[in-house]
Amino acid sequence: MRSSIFPTDLHMNGHSRLLRIQRASGALRVLRGLFAPMLLAPVIACGPAPAPPAADALQGRLGLTGSSTVAPLAAEIAKRFEAQHPEVRIDVQTGGSSRGIADARSGIADIGLVSRALVGTEQSDLQAHPIARDGIAMIVHASNPVPQLNADQVRALYRGQWRNWQQAGGPDLEVSVVNKAQGRSTLDLFLEHFGLQSREIRPAVVIGDNEQGIKTVAGNAGAIGYVSVGSAEYAAASGVPIRLLALDAIQASVDSVRQQRYPLARPLNLVTRGTPGGLAAAFIAYAQSPAVHDLVRGLYFVPLE
Amino acid sequence: MRETATPLAAWGATAAVLAGALWMLIDVLWRGAPGLSMGFLLEAPRDAGRAGGVAPILLSTIWILAVALAAALPLGLATAIWLSESTLQRPRLQRAVRLSLDMLAGVPSIVFGLFGNAVFAVALGMGLSILSGGLTLACMALPIIIRTAEEGLRALPPELRLQAAALGLRRSRIVLGLLLPAALPALLAGTLLGIGRALAETAALIFTSGYVDRAPQSWLDSGRALSVHIYDLSMNVPGGEHNAYTAALVLMALIVAINAATQAAARHWRRALSWQDPAAGDR
Numbered sequence: 001m002r003s004s005i006f007p008t009d010l011h012m013n014g015h016s017r018l019l020r021i022q023r024a025s026g027a028l029r030v031l032r033g034l035f036a037p038m039l040l041a042p043v044i045a046c047g048p049a050p051a052p053p054a055a056d057a058l059q060g061r062l063g064l065t066g067s068s069t070v071a072p073l074a075a076e077i078a079k080r081f082e083a084q085h086p087e088v089r090i091d092v093q094t095g096g097s098s099r100g101i102a103d104a105r106s107g108i109a110d111i112g113l114v115s116r117a118l119v120g121t122e123q124s125d126l127q128a129h130p131i132a133r134d135g136i137a138m139i140v141h142a143s144n145p146v147p148q149l150n151a152d153q154v155r156a157l158y159r160g161q162w163r164n165w166q167q168a169g170g171p172d173l174e175v176s177v178v179n180k181a182q183g184r185s186t187l188d189l190f191l192e193h194f195g196l197q198s199r200e201i202r203p204a205v206v207i208g209d210n211e212q213g214i215k216t217v218a219g220n221a222g223a224i225g226y227v228s229v230g231s232a233e234y235a236a237a238s239g240v241p242i243r244l245l246a247l248d249a250i251q252a253s254v255d256s257v258r259q260q261r262y263p264l265a266r267p268l269n270l271v272t273r274g275t276p277g278g279l280a281a282a283f284i285a286y287a288q289s290p291a292v293h294d295l296v297r298g299l300y301f302v303p304l305e
Numbered sequence: 306m307r308e309t310a311t312p313l314a315a316w317g318a319t320a321a322v323l324a325g326a327l328w329m330l331i332d333v334l335w336r337g338a339p340g341l342s343m344g345f346l347l348e349a350p351r352d353a354g355r356a357g358g359v360a361p362i363l364l365s366t367i368w369i370l371a372v373a374l375a376a377a378l379p380l381g382l383a384t385a386i387w388l389s390e391s392t393l394q395r396p397r398l399q400r401a402v403r404l405s406l407d408m409l410a411g412v413p414s415i416v417f418g419l420f421g422n423a424v425f426a427v428a429l430g431m432g433l434s435i436l437s438g439g440l441t442l443a444c445m446a447l448p449i450i451i452r453t454a455e456e457g458l459r460a461l462p463p464e465l466r467l468q469a470a471a472l473g474l475r476r477s478r479i480v481l482g483l484l485l486p487a488a489l490p491a492l493l494a495g496t497l498l499g500i501g502r503a504l505a506e507t508a509a510l511i512f513t514s515g516y517v518d519r520a521p522q523s524w525l526d527s528g529r530a531l532s533v534h535i536y537d538l539s540m541n542v543p544g545g546e547h548n549a550y551t552a553a554l555v556l557m558a559l560i561v562a563i564n565a566a567t568q569a570a571a572r573h574w575r576r577a578l579s580w581q582d583p584a585a586g587d588r
Contacts (some may be wrong), residue, residue, distance in 0.1 A: 072353040076352070088551060092517060093433055093517070094511060094516045162513070185541060208546055209544055209545075210544075211543075211544065277331070298353070299543065300382070
């Protein structure tokens with residue numbers, strides 16, 4: 001390091017050194033030249049005239065913030081809405097359900113994204129507009145005869161207290177617990193529903209997405225895992241050897257999630273302060289319409305009726 | 306015994322570091338390369354990022370970085386010069402500045418994110434925007450840039466300053482024309498470290514530059530950075546892993562490209578500054 005910046009010709013005469021100093025400041029001029037356009041670029045980019053107004057009555061901007069689970073869905077719905085209404089711009093931001101609540105309350109956002117039902121005081125000043133439900137199915141290998149589990153049994157299995165399926169009324173088979181990777185919204189819902197702590201779980205396999213979870217369980221007769229109900233039902237119907245367990249005597253299915261009977265599920269809500277009007281109301285109506293059901297299913301959520 | 310143990314330990318540590326870096330590189334290449342195409346670089350993301358490409362996200366990333374550098378470099382250089390070259394030495398104040406810079410360098414990025422959100426986005430009314438994100442990253446990169454630049458300036462031989470002063474050069478000429486170019490390698494190293502920290506940033510950007518994946522029209526628009534996109538694809542979008550890896554590959558390529566460009570610029574400038582004797586033996 002030192003050698004690279006140490007001029008070795010310290011005895012050079014003054015005249016030539018002066019010349020070189022002038023050349024050196026030339027390099028700085030180049031630097032200045034590089035940065036000036038960068039500073040100007042955004043100003044120039046503001047320049048072009050806006051597109052001619054369409055016949056469409058809807059226009060303006062809408063801000064959505066909140067749950068990182070809902071955000072990808074909301075962003076996709078927003079893109080389709082924007083395509084139909086060119087004068088509308090919708091910005092979707094994430095940061096968690098609590099931020100969705102806070103920003104909708106304070107008015108920073110027009111609509112909050114919240115991946116749970118409203119509770120307590122939230123119900124008095126906020127309105128929830130459900131756009132989909134997120135449900136998790138407990139899955140086992142198709143050859144596993146255990147018909148259903150209750151919450152205590154799931155806890156015992158995931159805490160590693162039960163190591164053999166005989167303890168749950170099944171065959172003499174070692175239990176292989178499949179868990180989701182840290183930070184997944186499905187993991188959060190699973191942990192919260194069963195009151196489990198992440199460090200209590202002794203997983204044999206840690207998986208990332210639904211597809212991987214289904215493959216893992218399909219390839220291991222003693223495995224138990226959990227994936228979003230839509231992807232599990234689709235896989236089981238298309239012949240993958242997995243079975244969706246009933247939980248607390250209620251069969252896991254897209255229907256039971258939609259009908260709000262199945263317990264391991266949560267609503268995905270758009271939240272507004274008071275009754276929404278104008279653009280926000282139009283967007284919420286669109287997000288609740290069948291026109292976006294393919295987007296809801298695409299992210300493995302369950303569309304509402 | 307000790308004679309062989311020490312080199313063995315040194316070699317072992319080196320091998321472990323290299324293996325770790327190589328493993329990561331190969332993993333990202335292996336899983337990311339199949340999805341990489343011109344289309345991935347030129348298209349907008351579709352289907353929550355599982356289809357399409359990263360063009361607007363790449364654009365936002367570069368804009369955020371440009372804002373960060375445009376803010377951090379002049380400020381950082383000025384502070385470094387003040388710390389090492391100022392004739393108005395105020396040891397107490399300078400020590401306090403150095404201490405706070407070192408502390409700032411260790412602050413977790415999420416704190417910068419919340420700070421940037423509170424100050425730039427809300428208090429200064431910039432909203433979630435390229436500008437807010439860039440300025441937040443500038444705050445994060447500043448300590449690194451200032452401290453490496455200051456060390457670089459301090460490492461210059463004192464004769465340089467004395468001779469220049471003896472020639473009757475003005476103080477500003479000495480600093481701008483002589484010392485800064487001579488300390489260029491250190492300045493570049495600090496800048497590169499700062500860029501690295503900025504490009505890798507996710508937590509600070511979610512709350513400042515935001516999540517919007519459309520191409521920014523101005524620097525007051527929200528724009529999703531590559532790192533935020535990678536995080537979202539791998540954490541919140543089921544089936545997003547493949548494109549997360551491809552986006553990670555693009556981010557790595559961007560960092561390598563910036564590194565290479567900076568090195569090339571450094572070589573060019575070094576050649577222009579001929580008193581940097583090539584016989585000195587550095588790279």
